[in-house]
Structures are given as structure tokens and as C-alpha cells.
Amino acid sequence: MREYHHVVDGQTVDLPLGKVVCVGRNYAAHVRELNNPVPTEPVLFIKPNTALVSLAQPIMIPIHLGVCHFETEMSLLIGERLIDCTEKQAESAILGVGIGLDLTLRDLQTRLKDSSLPWEKAKAFDGSCPMSAFVSPDKLGDLQCQQIQLHQNQQLRQDGNSADMLTRVIPLLVYISQFFTLLPGDLVLTGTPEGVGPLAVGDELELCLSGVIHCKTEVFAKNKALL
Numbered sequence: 001m002r003e004y005h006h007v008v009d010g011q012t013v014d015l016p017l018g019k020v021v022c023v024g025r026n027y028a029a030h031v032r033e034l035n036n037p038v039p040t041e042p043v044l045f046i047k048p049n050t051a052l053v054s055l056a057q058p059i060m061i062p063i064h065l066g067v068c069h070f071e072t073e074m075s076l077l078i079g080e081r082l083i084d085c086t087e088k089q090a091e092s093a094i095l096g097v098g099i100g101l102d103l104t105l106r107d108l109q110t111r112l113k114d115s116s117l118p119w120e121k122a123k124a125f126d127g128s129c130p131m132s133a134f135v136s137p138d139k140l141g142d143l144q145c146q147q148i149q150l151h152q153n154q155q156l157r158q159d160g161n162s163a164d165m166l167t168r169v170i171p172l173l174v175y176i177s178q179f180f181t182l183l184p185g186d187l188v189l190t191g192t193p194e195g196v197g198p199l200a201v202g203d204e205l206e207l208c209l210s211g212v213i214h215c216k217t218e219v220f221a222k223n224k225a226l227l
């Protein structure tokens with residue numbers, strides 16, 4: 001996390017690394033693949049800023065904690081304070097758009113869910129949010145028409161489109177801001193399309209958002225002795 005700064009259009013921006021507000025179950029096909037009920041309202045959770053790492057670096061996964069899944073998600077960098085905001089305020093607060101991973105310790109999450117306990121240990125651990133640099137939203141056009149792709153070792157694993165979100169980007173920001181104030185430097189992850197799966201040490205990953213953002217990285221084991 002220490003080397004990581006928010007970058008928009010190639011420029012480092014003077015914003016703190018904030019929290020990451022995530023939405024679960026925002027694509028119906030992904031809800032079905034994990035046998036979850038389709039939610040009637042957005043399912044929200046938070047990763048702290050210690051979860052953020054740059055996708056320009058190798059990904060370090062805590063293999064001693066069990067199976068770690070990739071979830072590839074379009075992300076939003078917030079540039080203005082949003083509290084109980086309107087759709088118009090939400091729209092003008094999006095400073096950048098990126099792509100990242102919501103890394104999930106799936107076995108641990110299943111155990112926590114089965115015990116009706118919170119997910120944090122499975123979702124919010126150090127390094128659980130590898131993130132691309134951002135581009136201005138005007139470089140992408142309609143945020144509900146973005147292709148989200150992940151290749152794992154040259155195999156296409158996730159190939160979704162933001163058109164299929166259950167809660168769309170702007171209503172999602174409005175909803176989030178009713179619970180959590182969004183501050184400049186905070187991120188919002190907009191949910192994963194279907195195709196999530198386990199990571200293995202040595203995997204090569206390629207993330208792509210609509211042909212505009214490309215990131216390549218590889219997967220290493222997090223060595224507790226080096227922490």
C-alpha cells in the first residue's frame with residue numbers, strides 16, 4: 001500500500017487513499033453461480049484502505065488462509081464528498097473509472113456466512129483490493145455500457161458488461177451515500193459479473209475495461225515471514 005497512489009489519466013492526484021465501498025450480488029448471473037438469492041436492495045460491505053494495492057505490482061495472496069477467488073469489477077474513484085446525495089451530485093463526483101479485483105477468501109466467506117457472521121476477514125484483508133490506474137469517465141462514455149474482462153493464463157474467465165448490473169452506477173452511489181459518506185479518495189467497486197474462480201500461485205492475469213484500461217499482473221504467495 002505504501003507505494004500506491006491514485007492515478008488519473010497518468011497523473012498522480014492529490015487525494016488520500018480512502019475506503020473502498022463494495023456491492024455484492026450486483027449481477028444476476030453471478031448471484032446464480034454462487035447460489036445466492038437475488039437481493040432486493042444492494043448488499044454493501046467495506047474494505048479499508050489497507051486492502052488497496054496497485055495492479056502494476058504482483059498480487060500477493062494469503063494461501064495459508066484457504067481458497068482465494070478473483071472477482072473482476074469496474075471501480076469508481078470519488079472526487080467529491082457525497083452524503084445523502086442526488087443523482088446529479090453522484091454523477092459529477094466520479095473523478096475516475098478503473099478496474100480492480102475484489103479478492104475473496106471463498107471458503108472462509110462460506111464458513112462465516114454459514115455462521116451468520118460478518119464477511120470482513122474474507123473480503124477486507126490486506127491486499128484484497130488490487131486496483132488499476134484510473135481514466136476520466138469521459139474516456140469511457142456510458143458507464144452502463146462497459147466491458148469487464150479477465151483472462152487467467154490466457155483463458156477468458158470473466159466477460160461481463162456493466163449493462164447487466166442490477167443496481168446501476170448512479171443509483172448505487174446515491175444508495176451508498178445514505179449509509180456511508182463518500183469522501184474524495186474513496187473508491188466504489190460496482191460488483192462482479194459471472195465467472196469468478198480460484199487463483200493459483202503463478203497465475204498470469206490480464207484485466208481489461210472496454211479496451212481502454214489493460215493491466216497485467218501475476219500471482220504470488222504472501223509470505224508471512226516477510227510481512
Ligand code: ZN
Binds near residue numbers: 024073191192
Ligand atoms: Zn465483489
